[in-house]
Amino acid sequence: MSSIRTYGVGMIGFGFIGKMHSLAHVCLPYYYKPLGFETRLVGVATSRGETAVEATAQGGFEFGTTDAQELIDHPDIDVIHVCTPNDTHLKYAVAALNAGKHVYCEKPLARTLDEAIEMASVAEGSGRTHQLAFQYRFVPALIEAKRLIEGGLLGDPLSFRVNYLHSGYVDPNRPLSWRTDAAKSGGGALHDLGSHAVDLLRHLLGDVKRVSATLPTFVKERPTSGGKMAPVLVDDLALLQIEMANGAFGTVEASRIATGTTDDLNIELHGTGGAITFKLMEPNWLCVFDAKSPHKGFTQVQTMQTYAEPAVFPSPKAGVGWTRFHVASLYDFMANVAAERAGSPSFQDGAAVQGVLEAAQRSAESGGWVDVRSF
Numbered sequence: 001m002s003s004i005r006t007y008g009v010g011m012i013g014f015g016f017i018g019k020m021h022s023l024a025h026v027c028l029p030y031y032y033k034p035l036g037f038e039t040r041l042v043g044v045a046t047s048r049g050e051t052a053v054e055a056t057a058q059g060g061f062e063f064g065t066t067d068a069q070e071l072i073d074h075p076d077i078d079v080i081h082v083c084t085p086n087d088t089h090l091k092y093a094v095a096a097l098n099a100g101k102h103v104y105c106e107k108p109l110a111r112t113l114d115e116a117i118e119m120a121s122v123a124e125g126s127g128r129t130h131q132l133a134f135q136y137r138f139v140p141a142l143i144e145a146k147r148l149i150e151g152g153l154l155g156d157p158l159s160f161r162v163n164y165l166h167s168g169y170v171d172p173n174r175p176l177s178w179r180t181d182a183a184k185s186g187g188g189a190l191h192d193l194g195s196h197a198v199d200l201l202r203h204l205l206g207d208v209k210r211v212s213a214t215l216p217t218f219v220k221e222r223p224t225s226g227g228k229m230a231p232v233l234v235d236d237l238a239l240l241q242i243e244m245a246n247g248a249f250g251t252v253e254a255s256r257i258a259t260g261t262t263d264d265l266n267i268e269l270h271g272t273g274g275a276i277t278f279k280l281m282e283p284n285w286l287c288v289f290d291a292k293s294p295h296k297g298f299t300q301v302q303t304m305q306t307y308a309e310p311a312v313f314p315s316p317k318a319g320v321g322w323t324r325f326h327v328a329s330l331y332d333f334m335a336n337v338a339a340e341r342a343g344s345p346s347f348q349d350g351a352a353v354q355g356v357l358e359a360a361q362r363s364a365e366s367g368g369w370v371d372v373r374s375f
Contacts, residue, residue: 006038007337010071010101012045012092013083014055017106021081021133022059023323024330031327037338039079043071068092072099079337082106085178086185090115093347097126102337104330106133108195108357109350111186116347116354117375123347131333131343132350134199136265138328140303141286142200145269145276149204153290155273157205160250164193164265165258169219169236176222180232188234190215190357194254196265198356199345201252204269207245207352212369213360214239218257240360243369283325351375 009025011018025039044061045068046052052064068084071077072095080096082089082105089110096103103123109132110116123130136142148154166189168174178184185191190213202208215235224230240252248271258264265280275289277298287298336343355372363370 004036004038005338006040007079007102007334008040008042008074008077009079009081010043010045010074010077011041011055011059011061011081011083012068012071013081013106014044014046014051014059015083017133018044018055018081018083019059020323020326021083021104021330022061024326026060027323027327028331028334031324032331037334039334040076042077043074045071069095072096072101078102079104079334086111086191087178087183090119093119093130094122097122097128097130100126100128102129102333104131104133104333104343105347105350107199107350107353108186108191109347109354111184111191113351113354113358113373113375116351120347120351120375129333129337129341129343130347131336132199132345132347133326133329134196134203134345134349135325135329136196136200136280137203137345138325138332139280139283141278141283141301142204142267144286144301144303145267145278146204148276148288149269153274153288154269154271154276155291157244157246157248157269157271159270160201160205160248161268162197162201162250162266163253163255164197165253165261166193166256166263167259167261169256170259172219172222174222176224176230176232180222180234182233185234187357187361188215188217188232188236188238189254189256190235190238190360192254193256194238194240194252194357194360195353197252197254198353199349200265200267201242201244201250202349202352202356203345204267205244205246205248208356208359208372209243209245210369210371211243211356211359211363212241213363215361215364235364238360240356242356 041061044055056064080101082092218236221229236257238254267278269276277287289298359370359372
């Protein structure tokens with residue numbers, strides 16, 4: 001008889017990202033061998049009865065519901081995914097943690113730092129594994145970047161540039177959604193894309209000390225589902241100047257109006273001992289400069305093979321890899337659940353990112369530098 005444990009999964013939300021999380025569960029045994037655990041898609045919750053029926057069939061769940069609490073209370077569900085708009089993360093994650101479930105939550109952790117602090121506090125005292133879906137930490141090249149930085153390649157960090165660029169909101173006729181509703185999202189490009197950029201910056205270089213930001217909105221109003229025009233109250237572009245706790249200075253840019261881009265996440269890190277550059281559109285490669293090396297200039301390092309075990313990553317021809325990075329992130333979370341250990345990035349990491357987003361918003365309002373609030 002197999003001693004491998006099967007974990008029941010409940011998925012709250014089945015929009016694009018809920019589908020991605022569900023697909024990642026299906027892909028786990030194809031990417032990892034031996035897996036060490038199994039997952040079972042038990043229940044899915046959506047906002048409407050017809051979408052719950054559709055999600056049940058499409059995702060291969062055992063049942064669907066319009067009541068998320070039904071998943072949280074279900075005895076066969078061990079893990080809850082929170083894949084809903086940002087304004088519901090606090091409600092669902094806290095309820096799930098209090099019910100003894102492990103929680104895997106979409107980014108950003110919440111709308112505000114106060115919400116994020118509450119979630120992190122509950123999570124810390126729950127004894128359950130909690131983790132954020134900051135999937136880019138699990139890109140092979142960024143795993144190598146983290147290893148090199150911890151090994152001292154950069155020396156003392158001096159400067160950095162991180163930008164995450166999309167073009168999906170260039171079209172002024174794109175209708176309003178929860179992502180353009182400040183009450184539901186908490187922010188625009190800053191929260192949607194900037195949360196990823198800030199998490200990677202913290203992951204690689206440590207804590208952020210202070211921020212100076214500009215958060216312009218270029219498309220001032222968009223059509224509603226009823227055809228009327230309504231104001232847009234979130235940012236289309238986030239430009240942040242940042243000072244790190246270690247003294248490094250640099251910039252973070254998050255844009256949803258970068259015409260011509262697709263999913264362009266670019267990182268440049270410079271220090272007294274070396275430099276690293278990364279492009280998400282070339283996810284298996286890292287460019288490295290080591291000032292101690294007799295060979296001058298950057299060296300392009302292939303990283304896919306180094307980190308193919310135990311993951312069997314698909315060919316680079318498969319594309320940038322939305323799925324494979326989500327699979328790698330989910331595998332890490334579930335491995336942490338199975339080993340009964342803390343997740344990383346944790347809800348505390350998510351709250352730290354939220355602190356930077358809050359400082360950026362306060363800076364944009366005041367026009368000056370703002371210290372990141374400690375908690």
